[in-house]
Amino acid sequence: MTEEQILGSLLQQLHLSEVPILDQGDVESLVIPAHVRAQYVALLQRSHGTRSRGKRFSQNFREVAGRFLVSEASTHLLVFGMEQRLPPNSELVQAVLRLFQEPGNCDPEVPVTEGARCCRREMYIDLQGMKWAEHWVLEPPGFLAYECVGTCRQPPEPLSFKWPFLGPRQCIASETTSLPMIVSVKEGGRARAQVVSLPNMRVQKCSCASDGAPVPRKLEP
Numbered sequence: 001m002t003e004e005q006i007l008g009s010l011l012q013q014l015h016l017s018e019v020p021i022l023d024q025g026d027v028e029s030l031v032i033p034a035h036v037r038a039q040y041v042a043l044l045q046r047s048h049g050t051r052s053r054g055k056r057f058s059q060n061f062r063e064v065a066g067r068f069l070v071s072e073a074s075t076h077l078l079v080f081g082m083e084q085r086l087p088p089n090s091e092l093v094q095a096v097l098r099l100f101q102e103p104g105n106c107d108p109e110v111p112v113t114e115g116a117r118c119c120r121r122e123m124y125i126d127l128q129g130m131k132w133a134e135h136w137v138l139e140p141p142g143f144l145a146y147e148c149v150g151t152c153r154q155p156p157e158p159l160s161f162k163w164p165f166l167g168p169r170q171c172i173a174s175e176t177t178s179l180p181m182i183v184s185v186k187e188g189g190r191a192r193a194q195v196v197s198l199p200n201m202r203v204q205k206c207s208c209a210s211d212g213a214p215v216p217r218k219l220e221p
Helices: 003-013 034-048 157-162
Strands: 119-121 124-126 137-139 142-144 147-149 169-187 190-210
Touching: 003 190, 034 169, 034 190, 119 190, 142 190, 147 169, 147 190
Parallel strands: none
Antiparallel strands: 119 147, 124 142, 137 169, 169 190
C-alpha cells in the first residue's frame, strides 16, 4: 500500500481529478453531524465484522466442524466415518469438504528473513503525515493496513512441468476489507463532512497462490 494508491482510490471514489484546495479556515468551524459519524462507525464495524458462514440449504443441513492442520505441501488420505453422526433412519445425501489455509500473522518479535513462511505483518499508514490529506481527511488519522510478506513452498517439478502457465506461488492478500473515511468537501463556498469507503485498503488474510501469469517454456526441436 503506497501513498499514491490511497490518494488515487480516494479521488476515484469522490469522482475528482485532483486534490481539492482546502485551508484551515474551511474546516476549523466544521462540525461532523451525528448522522455522518454514525454512518462512519457503522462502516467501521462492518469492515471489522466476521463474515457469513454461508447459506444453510435446509433445516436438515448439519455442519460438522473439524480441524486438520498441515504445515507443508504434501498428500494425505482423509477417511470420514459418519455413522455416529447421523440420526436413526436417515441417510447421507451430500458431503462437502472445505479446505482453508491459515498462514496467520507474523511474529512481531521475529524478523522476516529470506525463507520465512508467508504471514501478515503490521503496517501502519499515517494519514496525518501526508501533506495532501491535511484539512481534507478528517477521520481516521491513520490505520493498520497490514502487508503480506514471506515465501511460499513451490510445487514439485513434475507438477510445474504439467502446468507451465501457472506462475510461482507467491504470498499475496487473499482477503481484504474496505477503509471508511470522513472527508471534507466544499460546496457553495462552505465545507461539509462526507463519508467515503475505499475498497481493498486493509489486508485480512495472506495466502500462497499462483498468479496464473503465463510462463513460456522453451520447446525442444
